Structures are given as structure tokens and as C-alpha cells.
Amino acid sequence: MLREILALGMGAIVGTTAWSAEQPLSTSGSVRTVKLIALTYDDGPTAVTSRILDVLKTRNAKATFFPIGSKVHEAAAMMRRMASESHAIGNHTINHLRLTEMSPDVARAEIEEANALLTEVTGQRPTVFRPPYAALNDSVRDILRSNGLAIIMWSIYPERLAFSATTVRDRVVENARDGDIVFLHDTSSQAVEATQGIVDELSAKGFEFVTVPELIRRRATFSLGSTYETGCDTAC
Numbered sequence: 001m002l003r004e005i006l007a008l009g010m011g012a013i014v015g016t017t018a019w020s021a022e023q024p025l026s027t028s029g030s031v032r033t034v035k036l037i038a039l040t041y042d043d044g045p046t047a048v049t050s051r052i053l054d055v056l057k058t059r060n061a062k063a064t065f066f067p068i069g070s071k072v073h074e075a076a077a078m079m080r081r082m083a084s085e086s087h088a089i090g091n092h093t094i095n096h097l098r099l100t101e102m103s104p105d106v107a108r109a110e111i112e113e114a115n116a117l118l119t120e121v122t123g124q125r126p127t128v129f130r131p132p133y134a135a136l137n138d139s140v141r142d143i144l145r146s147n148g149l150a151i152i153m154w155s156i157y158p159e160r161l162a163f164s165a166t167t168v169r170d171r172v173v174e175n176a177r178d179g180d181i182v183f184l185h186d187t188s189s190q191a192v193e194a195t196q197g198i199v200d201e202l203s204a205k206g207f208e209f210v211t212v213p214e215l216i217r218r219r220a221t222f223s224l225g226s227t228y229e230t231g232c233d234t235a236c
Ligand SMILES: [Zn+2]
Pocket: 042, 043, 092, 096, 131, 132, 133
């Protein structure tokens, strides 16, 4: 799907944010000796989030968090920690509702208020967005594009019908490829143990854990309003 988007997107609006203006790195051999992967965590912040941050910190791994806006103020210190430890923080709306089931004005408010809130609390303006319930339509895409946001889906969803940290870990470790985006939640304690196993095992296999914006910058071309299921374009 991404390849189609990129092919169609040759004339599309190109991002104007600082990182989006950068070109993808050369596809020559030396760059590809490192495999990149992006862990993403939705629906926090919770008590589990700080434990995940601890795991990532001791392993120098970076990740991307998509917090629910209405929970951000009560965990402002943790959100600032996330930013100061160089993780990316994406927009997941204020109230975690289906944007396709509300008026465009209300959907716009959900998105723009989350952007303002996250910028205020963390000092980072989001460049990436994950739609609650994966609900998207053309109107929502237009709002995202006008707010400088790219849509981030995923290529590995290890929690699907999985109830143990071991299963989640194994699904990621067995399926990981360069450029993958992994969909996780920082809402249950299994994510802590799973994260530990994923980072340890994939680091040993030569993977580097990067934020989604960094993954796209190094493996693809950033385009506002485009949808990324992996960080890779045809170069991967
Ligand atoms: Zn969510």
C-alpha cells in the first residue's frame, strides 16, 4: 500500500517540518547493515509507561508513544521524561473516539487540541498521528495533512489475540524486518516484559530501535497526510 501511496504521491505536498525536509539516506550497502525497527505504544500514559521507559533507557532504545490526550495532564512529568529521553510523541486525539463518526469540525478539534496539548506539555510538536480504531476517511486525512501530520499504522500487531508477554515477544522477534512498525499498548504490564525481550533479542540480531519519524527519515520519504504501514519505501 505504501508503495502505491508513494507512487501516487510524487506531486503531493511535501512536509515543511525540519525533519521532513531531509532526504532519505543513500541505499548503498553500509546504511543497510543496520536494520531499523520502530516500537509504538498506544493509549497511555499509565503506570506501565514509566516501566517501559525504564526498559528502553537501560538499552538505549527509542520508541514512539501515542498517548490519549485526556490523560496527558495528569501524567505531565512522565510525558516530559518521554520527550527528554528522545522518544517521539504522536497525536492519538484527545478523547479516543472514532473520527469518522463525528462532524469534521469536532474531528478537527480532537486533532488540533491534542497537537496543542502535547506541544505545551512536552515541547515537541507531533509530526505523526495514529487514528483511534484505525478509523479514517478523506475528511480526516485532509485535517491531518493541514496539521502537518503523517498517518502511522503498523506492519506487526503482536498483541492480536495474544495474552502473554512471551507470545508478543516471539511474534515480533520471529517476524521483524528492516523498517517494521510494531503496534503495542502501554496499558498492561505484559508490555513491559515483552519490550524487554523484544529489545534484547532483536538488538542481538542487529536491529536498532528508532522513533517512527527517524525510521521514515532514514528509510523513506515523508509526506504529510500519507499513510505508513512500515517505515520503508521501495528501497527496503
Ligand atoms: Zn488507541
